[in-house]
Amino acid sequence: MTFPKGFLWGGATAANQFEGGYAEDGRGLAVPDLKTVGGVKTPRRFTATVEDGVYYPSHKAIDFYHHYKEDIKLFGEMNFNVFRMSIAWSRIFPQGDELEPNEAGLKFYDDVIDELIKNGMTPLITLSHFELPMGIVEKYNGFSDRRVIDLFVRYAKTVMTRYSSKVKYWITFNEMNFGAMAHGELTVLGMNPHDTTIYPDGAKENEKVRFQALHNALVASAKVVKLGHEINPDFMIGCMICHITSYPLTPKPEDVLKRKEFDLSFTKFVGDVQVRGVYPTYMATYLKNKDIFPVFEAGDAAILQAGTVDMYTFSYYMTVCVTTDDDAAETGGNLMGGKANPYLKASEWGWQVDPIGLEYTLIDLQDRYDIPLMVVENGLGFADELKADKTIEDDYRIDYMRDHIKAMDSAIEKGANLIGYTMWGPIDLVSAGTGEMKKRYGFIYVDMNNDGSGSLNRYKKKSFDWYKEVIASNGKNI
Numbered sequence: 157m158t159f160p161k162g163f164l165w166g167g168a169t170a171a172n173q174f175e176g177g178y179a180e181d182g183r184g185l186a187v188p189d190l191k192t193v194g195g196v197k198t199p200r201r202f203t204a205t206v207e208d209g210v211y212y213p214s215h216k217a218i219d220f221y222h223h224y225k226e227d228i229k230l231f232g233e234m235n236f237n238v239f240r241m242s243i244a245w246s247r248i249f250p251q252g253d254e255l256e257p258n259e260a261g262l263k264f265y266d267d268v269i270d271e272l273i274k275n276g277m278t279p280l281i282t283l284s285h286f287e288l289p290m291g292i293v294e295k296y297n298g299f300s301d302r303r304v305i306d307l308f309v310r311y312a313k314t315v316m317t318r319y320s321s322k323v324k325y326w327i328t329f330n331e332m333n334f335g336a337m338a339h340g341e342l343t344v345l346g347m348n349p350h351d352t353t354i355y356p357d358g359a360k361e362n363e364k365v366r367f368q369a370l371h372n373a374l375v376a377s378a379k380v381v382k383l384g385h386e387i388n389p390d391f392m393i394g395c396m397i398c399h400i401t402s403y404p405l406t407p408k409p410e411d412v413l414k415r416k417e418f419d420l421s422f423t424k425f426v427g428d429v430q431v432r433g434v435y436p437t438y439m440a441t442y443l444k445n446k447d448i449f450p451v452f453e454a455g456d457a458a459i460l461q462a463g464t465v466d467m468y469t470f471s472y473y474m475t476v477c478v479t480t481d482d483d484a485a486e487t488g489g490n491l492m493g494g495k496a497n498p499y500l501k502a503s504e505w506g507w508q509v510d511p512i513g514l515e516y517t518l519i520d521l522q523d524r525y526d527i528p529l530m531v532v533e534n535g536l537g538f539a540d541e542l543k544a545d546k547t548i549e550d551d552y553r554i555d556y557m558r559d560h561i562k563a564m565d566s567a568i569e570k571g572a573n574l575i576g577y578t579m580w581g582p583i584d585l586v587s588a589g590t591g592e593m594k595k596r597y598g599f600i601y602v603d604m605n606n607d608g609s610g611s612l613n614r615y616k617k618k619s620f621d622w623y624k625e626v627i628a629s630n631g632k633n634i
């Protein structure tokens with residue numbers, strides 16, 4: 157086994173998917189607070205206001221807000237040395253645009269961060285994880301309004317300054333490349349235009365507005381990277397790309413070409429800008445040819461250059477196939493879309509399990525960017541069932557993770573500068589795609605159901621002790 161000494165092992169979460177306490181201590185309403193529970197084939201609904209009698213899973217989630225001490229202790233018991241979480245912007249600036257922050261919100265994260273450090277973990281903080289304050293949506297129409305750049309910078313400056321001596325690892329926006337995806341495709345994913353923090357209303361069919369909003373968010377991200385380095389030169393700041401690795405369905409040149417264009421547009425474009433500081437040729441040309449290249453205001457090009465990231469941070473769950481043959485089979489019920497790979501099996505939610513694809517991805521990314529890499533999401537969503545004796549034998553999850561850890565090991569051997577791994581959802585939490593509790597990723601089971609019923613009790617699954625040993629042996633005993 158080749159994992160370097162000091163390799164970061166842990167888990168990843170997002171505030172809106174596990175905190176609950178949505179209206180406590182002055183927190184303002186955020187986009188996910190208006191999203192209902194969906195399912196494999198039923199997209200979540202986004203309501204204009206909080207409707208009576210409707211269950212919104214983010215409101216209670218798994219109530220980490222009141223269980224954080226107990227939960228962090230369990231993560232420590234598994235030997236985590238890193239923990240990825242997001243800060244809910246609307247806890248700090250409830251509407252998103254106040255001049256002064258909400259002290260109670262800052263205090264909550266003081267307590268969480270201190271508890272993590274006490275239990276042996278370095279925090280990795282995402283500043284914006286699908287949880288734009290509703291004030292930003294309603295007053296500014298999201299990032300389509302350039303003023304939101306400075307509002308985001310104000311928020312980031314507040315938290316980066318407050319936690320500068322305790323937090324070294326930061327991510328600006330979660331899976332920012334969803335901003336390059338058309339509105340219709342997003343809906344199929346169970347996502348909302350505002351999830352990505354960058355889609356304004358009215359951009360449904362309007363690619364020009366969409367790419368301008370994405371540009372504004374890229375500028376905001378770069379400004380925050382530069383600012384972070386000024387606050388503390390030791391900060392390691394990353395992008396966060398939903399890396400949908402893809403293959404041509406057949407060796408037909410048409411399929412190979414279409415796959416390449418999917419890779420360059422959805423999968424690589426945003427990360428290219430964040431790592432290299434310039435728009436890549438293929439996408440710049442695409443945007444110019446369609447007359448939708450975003451307006452660069454004075455200083456934008458320079459800020460993109462000055463705010464390049466220190467590490468390429470990404471999620472990896474599955475791979476998809478691409479073909480010009482529209483009739484080819486889709487991956488079964490897959491919210492993510494994409495064509496089925498006859499050599500792979502898919503989860504109940506249609507996500508195709510492909511550990512070799514992770515090795516391929518790590519080799520590809522190292523060769524393309526040559527900066528440190530971190531896998532900040534990976535895991536298996538499964539409908540675990542708690543047995544009468546309160547145990548869960550989740551060997552399927554252990555198998556999934558073992559194979560992906562082996563793939564990382566192999567990639568490191570081939571030169572990948574992989575510095576960490578935070579698997580998704582170490583404790584069961586609300587699914588971003590479907591809003592379900594039933595789609596569970598954790599080593600820790602939470603007694604909470606899709607409809608909000610449940611005791612919220614925590615139970616260790618079989619994978620809990622397995623991962624604990626993986627970390628203790630730095631990846632040797634898997």
Ligand code: P53
Pocket residue numbers: 170173286330331345398471473492533537580586587588589590595
């Ligand atoms: P859920 C789609 C495809 C890949 C990753 O997803 C995605 C999505 C959007 O759902 O999102 C990331 O909960 C995201 C997390 C999310 C996780 O994947 O739908 O960063 O917030 O929970 C898993 O199973």
